[in-house]
Amino acid sequence: MKQLKQRILAEGQNLGRGILKIDSILNHQMDPQLMLDMGEEIARRFADAGVTRIITAEVSGIGPALTAGIAMNVPVVYARKHKPITMTEPVLVDSAPSHTKGGEVLLMVSPEFLDPQDHVLLVDDFLATGKTIAALCRIVQNAGATLVGIACVVEKTFEGGRDVLASFGVPIESLAVIVSMDDGQIIFSGD
Amino acid sequence: MKQLKQRILAEGQNLGRGILKIDSILNHQMDPQLMLDMGEEIARRFADAGVTRIITAEVSGIGPALTAGIAMNVPVVYARKHKPITMTEPVLVDSAPSHTKGGEVLLMVSPEFLDPQDHVLLVDDFLATGKTIAALCRIVQNAGATLVGIACVVEKTFEGGRDVLASFGVPIESLAVIVSMDDGQIIFSGD
Numbered sequence: 001m002k003q004l005k006q007r008i009l010a011e012g013q014n015l016g017r018g019i020l021k022i023d024s025i026l027n028h029q030m031d032p033q034l035m036l037d038m039g040e041e042i043a044r045r046f047a048d049a050g051v052t053r054i055i056t057a058e059v060s061g062i063g064p065a066l067t068a069g070i071a072m073n074v075p076v077v078y079a080r081k082h083k084p085i086t087m088t089e090p091v092l093v094d095s096a097p098s099h100t101k102g103g104e105v106l107l108m109v110s111p112e113f114l115d116p117q118d119h120v121l122l123v124d125d126f127l128a129t130g131k132t133i134a135a136l137c138r139i140v141q142n143a144g145a146t147l148v149g150i151a152c153v154v155e156k157t158f159e160g161g162r163d164v165l166a167s168f169g170v171p172i173e174s175l176a177v178i179v180s181m182d183d184g185q186i187i188f189s190g191d
Numbered sequence: 192m193k194q195l196k197q198r199i200l201a202e203g204q205n206l207g208r209g210i211l212k213i214d215s216i217l218n219h220q221m222d223p224q225l226m227l228d229m230g231e232e233i234a235r236r237f238a239d240a241g242v243t244r245i246i247t248a249e250v251s252g253i254g255p256a257l258t259a260g261i262a263m264n265v266p267v268v269y270a271r272k273h274k275p276i277t278m279t280e281p282v283l284v285d286s287a288p289s290h291t292k293g294g295e296v297l298l299m300v301s302p303e304f305l306d307p308q309d310h311v312l313l314v315d316d317f318l319a320t321g322k323t324i325a326a327l328c329r330i331v332q333n334a335g336a337t338l339v340g341i342a343c344v345v346e347k348t349f350e351g352g353r354d355v356l357a358s359f360g361v362p363i364e365s366l367a368v369i370v371s372m373d374d375g376q377i378i379f380s381g382d
Binding site: 015019020021022023024027028029030031032033035036058059062063066067069070073074075076077078080084085086087088109110112113 | 206210211212213214215218219220221222223224226227249250253254257258260261264265266267268269271275276277278279300301303304
């Protein structure tokens with residue numbers, strides 16, 4: 001997605017160790033028009049997948065998941081990482097290693113919002129190691145629903161997430177694919 | 192907002208002690224059309240406020256803040272409660288008592304996304320005690336920006352938040368105003 005790549009190059013910061021800061025458009029501030037365009041692009045790529053529901057994880061997945069939901073007119077569920085007072089048992093729970101803090105991060109979804117009849121598209125901000133997304137995929141499977149695809153805003157191929165997710169056997173689409181962040185650069189696939 | 196009140200009555204659960212569960216439309220799952228409609232209603236109510244930026248707090252404020260941002264075509268900043276690896280110093284920080292866990296919840300905003308020239312609309316999911324919103328208001332003031340209004344999806348008048356926020360001297364608009372949740376009921380203002 002050309003427009004996204006241009007914004008990443010213009011506003012993104014390579015903080016080293018593979019960490020990309022794009023707080024101005026995704027992880028702290030959201031540009032509404034870019035967010036709508038990303039949602040439409042995700043909808044276009046999965047137009048034939050029969051999606052009935054979208055799942056993401058709080059926090060930064062919510063924006064692109066919501067605009068994809070707007071474009072596809074399907075409900076959007078966000079997995080909680082901190083159990084809210086309104087989340088009552090039973091809860092589907094899985095975990096993934098925390099990228100930033102060490103330890104594990106829990107992902108919790110109420111089964112009332114994942115139906116066995118659902119065809120679920122997973123949307124998230126980053127595809128890096130793939131472990132958080134894999135945990136969400138397992139939650140979809142444990143609910144008895146059908147996972148039909150994975151859409152990410154930014155993929156960092158050098159962290160290997162695509163291989164981790166191959167076992168789920170669904171199409172994986174990323175709107176911007178970064179193949180290298182060595183030497184302070186941001187190199188996209190195809191550049 | 193009639194449509195919102197109807198959905199709250201149809202799908203909301205009064206869990207007692209003033210706790211309203213509306214996970215099917217706001218706090219765990221988002222209905223994209225209702226979310227768009229809420230954003231447009233917020234934009235309509237603050238059409239003359241000269242809004243240049245919207246601020247909210249993760250997690251459940253993000254949906255209505257984003258759709259309000261879409262309707263007004265202004266960027267949307269979400270305050271972080273857990274400092275992400277990409278958030279570098281300096282950071283504007285304030286705190287509020289945690290509604291669900293006791294203790295304090297921190298709210299963090301990078302000053303690069305709050306300009307002294309900004310006219311800021313605050314959007315959040317619930318107006319209850321008003322303490323989280325007050326902390327966000329102080330962050331806006333500490334950035335030197337101008338707070339122009341507060342928009343909430345659901346207000347629970349019996350928790351007194353509107354009085355707590357009166358000192359900020361800005362219009363407060365809520366899309367659904369609940370005046371009582373006694374005896375398992377959900378009573379809206381004007382009903």
